[in-house]
Amino acid sequence: MARQVDLVIVGAGPAGLMAAAWAAFYNLKTVVLDKRPSKIEKGHADGLQSRTLEILHSFGFGDQIYREANRLQEVCFWVLHLLRATPRLLITDDFQNPDNNGVIRRTDRIPDTILGISRFQQSVLHQGRIEDYFLEFIDRTSKNVHIQRSTEPFGMHIDETLVEAADDWPITVRTRSTQDGLTNGVPSNKDDLIQCKYLIGCDGAHSWVRGQMGLVMEGEQTESVWGVMDVIPVTNFPDIRMRCVIHSASSGSIMVIPRERGLVRLYIQLASIQPGAGHRYDRAKGSPEMIFEAAQRIMRPWEIRYDYCEWWTIYQIGQRLGNGYGAHDRIFLAGDAVHTHSPKAGQGMNVSIQDTYNLGWKIGSVLTGTARRSILSTYESERRPIAKQLIDFDRKFSRMFSGRPAKDIADEAGISMTEFKSTFEKGNIFTSGTSVEYAESQVVSSSSGKILRPGVRFPSFQVVCQCDATPVQLADALKSDGIWRLVVFCGDLTQDATNQRLKTLGKGLEDAISALNKPVVEPILVHASSRDNVELADVPAPFYYRSNSNERDYYRVFADDWSYHHGHGHAYGGYDVDRNQGLAVLVRPDQYIAWAGDIDDTGAMEEFLDGCLL
Ligand code: FAD
The missing domain is CATH 3.30.9.10 (D-Amino Acid Oxidase, subunit A, domain 2)
Known part of the structure; x- marks a missing residue:
């Protein structure tokens, strides 16, 4: 009799554990298989880039990692x-x-880290410790995610007639213990059968899952x-x-x-x-x-x-680079299973974590019935170009590392050290992970050129909480918890025009049948007035009441204003938002901007969300 689960993850390395962290958050019935008896204890990756630290922070354990790591200056x-x-x-x-x-x-x-690109600087900590933090998070978040070590899959079948069926288990995986041997080519221990709705191959450079799908590395x-x-x-x-x-x-x-x-x-x-x-x-x-x-x-x-x-x-x-990232939007490959390169730019673990950070919320929202299944195809369309850029960068970077320095400008066979330094500096922006920009798709609307534009990750500036005067980094309000955020920069609330626009938006947010009024969409307000001139009751109720409840939430209205001990964050300046015009930004559960536009253009916001959410 087969076990039936939502998700099977093959491989409990960085990519597999990030996928498992999302699965824990969405409380998906999940089995993580790893052929090793325990996690790695030494060696392998150690570089943590700025964007990865931001991501880990959004799960609540980035701070501890940052404190324990050695920060490169x-x-x-x-x-x-x-x-x-x-x-x-x-x-x-x-x-x-x-x-x-x-x-x-x-x-x-x-x-070491380009100035101003993130509040986190590149740091180094042993991969095994980072895995520890993931394992603790998974353990305390859900009892439905089981990490099964000393186990490997040895047979996989996908029933193609079921791939579009929402409530079926189209994938069957046969697993066996790696601690028992084979007898005449047949596993000597009792094997196990698992049926699942989705499967992610995070099984490293020699991926078994990749081989089963007939995909190859090129x-x-x-x-x-x-x-x-x-x-x-x-x-x-x-x-x-x-x-x-x-x-x-x-x-x-x-x-x-x-x-x-x-x-x-x-x-x-x-x-x-x-x-x-x-x-x-x-x-x-x-x-x-x-x-x-x-x-x-x-x-x-x-x-x-x-x-x-x-x-x-x-x-x-x-x-x-893998010649494909999965099959039928049911089986996916991530991490080293689809891209490998030299480790010197400190990218392997980071890009692998970022792959399943991109995929995990999509599978989680589809399985919990909040998003359309069609968004899953954006995993490959978003992550494969990043892997391609990484491979191209690594080729150039490695060649410059491995070549001997030029003796003088006439020495064409040697590497120019001026060019090396310039490649290194430019590469630092790419390797930080903060410059990733996803193209237009079902989950990214068409883009125009400001800092807060669709496709880029939402950067962070300090704002002040209206209700308790605490200075906070705005990105801290965008936790990785499966929620879409509508971040509204309304401008100065003491101006009539601003209030009028905000009222129009408020009506949209309260409209019972609007996509904006779903529990998975949470509005956040950042006004540009002095905190003294604003009361909570001056702003539409959806900004301070929890969705469909009488419970107040005091941490979603912020001012771009002075704080007592940490100065002024100048967030409107940092985000390049016009105080007279304002800007509304829809942010995906992975902190990437999905849509940006006028704060009272509720029609466009709803149309966009209707295309992604159920
Ligand atoms: P892996 O970490 O390889 O994890 C794969 C997991 O799958 C393993 O636990 C494995 O046991 C399991 N597995 C494999 N096959 C099966 C199977 N058939 N069944 C069940 N389980 C299976 N990256 C950086 O970002 N920064 C660095 O500084 C850096 N330095 C590195 C230095 C070295 C020397 C090496 C070797 C790598 C380095 N990397 C670095 C790369 C980094 O280790 C990898 O890119 C990263 O671990 C990839 O994560 P992953 O989860 O995709 O795969």
Whole structure:
């Protein structure tokens, strides 16, 4: 007899756990299968980008992660300098520089996170700890999400006649324990049968789910081989607690990432290993000693050794993208299962989390009957272009990392360090995840060019709560809880025209049959008057009564005004909203703007929502 559940997630890595977090929020009956007996304890990803931290914060545990992580402040560039260009350097007899012609020197410093793009700066914390936070969230949010370890699927069938049926279970998955062996190719333990409505393959780069759907990864494998080590270093290198990019003359490059608990991650190019075009380097031939010797060569004359190594691995750079993201809008692929690239830009875990952050609320709203099933196709149309951009960026970024620095401007085979720095700086905006912009679709209306435009994530500025004078970041009112928000910047409430527009909107919000009056749509007001000149009763009731209830909500009316201890947030200026005109913005449950327009254009708002919601 098969178990029947709403959702099966294959893989409990970052992508799978983000999907499970949404499932917990929507209280979906969910099984998460992972073939490993436990979560990873060391190594793998550690970079958390600004947008990922914003997302984790919207689930309520980003703050703790941010406190525990090491926040990266500055990037230092170290590049080979030829001796003739650096006569002031003191060179001793036993000095061995990378090619006997020069030494590495710090040439530049830039902020690690572009100023002003987010309240969270890029930080690093071990992937296993981030998974801990997800697991705690899932456990305390729902008893319907079960993480079943030491289990893998070994058969999957989709009944195509049922894929459009709302209340059926079109997918059947056969699972087995990974702790028991096979007898004559047949699992020796009793296997289990699960029927589900939706399935997400978050099973990593060698995805079994992808294979079952006949989808493949397309792309290239380069010849560039790198080692990674998490060590507590002993060194006289001055910037070991900075993020550094070090280009030696011909021994290769290093990226230094200072981590939590005194650890430092070193990405070390193994320039002497050349597997040859189309060949894979046999990682079994590598060792931490061999990787570290390469690091010592690159960093000379600075000395470095270590007493403790927590984790190491070797990888060969390749960039690959899946030729499809799922089937029938019932089975989906996310994370490494559909895109792989080099880890140096710190993107893998982030983009994987962001994939299922995009998908999870869509599946949750469809399964709980609040959204149309057709919105599910926007998962691939929104996330695949991001993966494509990432792969293109990574190809360029990796090539610049792995190439040797140009000796002078005539050295065309070398990498220009000026170009490298510029690529790095521009790349920082992309890698922060804050510049993602989704194209027009069923869940994004056509776009016009202001800061608050459809397709981008809602940025945050400080406003002041009308009812208790507390300064808050406006994005904190947009929690990841499955609710759409209508954020209304009405302007100055002491002006008649503003009040008139707001009254028209208020009528729309109270209209019993309007899409604006659904429990999944919550209005928020940000006025531009002095808090002193406004009372709660001056604004339409839907801004301070809970939907269809007599219960008051005191935390949805805000002023763009002074606070006692944290100054003025100047939110209207930051959002570029005209105080005389105002602006209404519909924000999706994942904090991306779906629609923007006039505050009294309730017809357009309703028409848009009717296209997405049931
Ligand atoms: P994974 O983390 O690979 O998780 C897949 C899960 O599925 C695993 O738990 C696995 O056990 C399970 N699974 C696989 N097959 C099956 C099956 N058949 N049945 C059941 N379960 C299965 N990313 C960053 O963002 N920043 C970094 O700094 C960074 N550094 C990295 C350094 C290294 C050395 C490596 C190897 C990776 C790094 N990454 C980094 C990449 C990052 O680890 C991955 O991109 C990220 O973990 C992908 O998440 P995921 O959930 O898609 O897949």
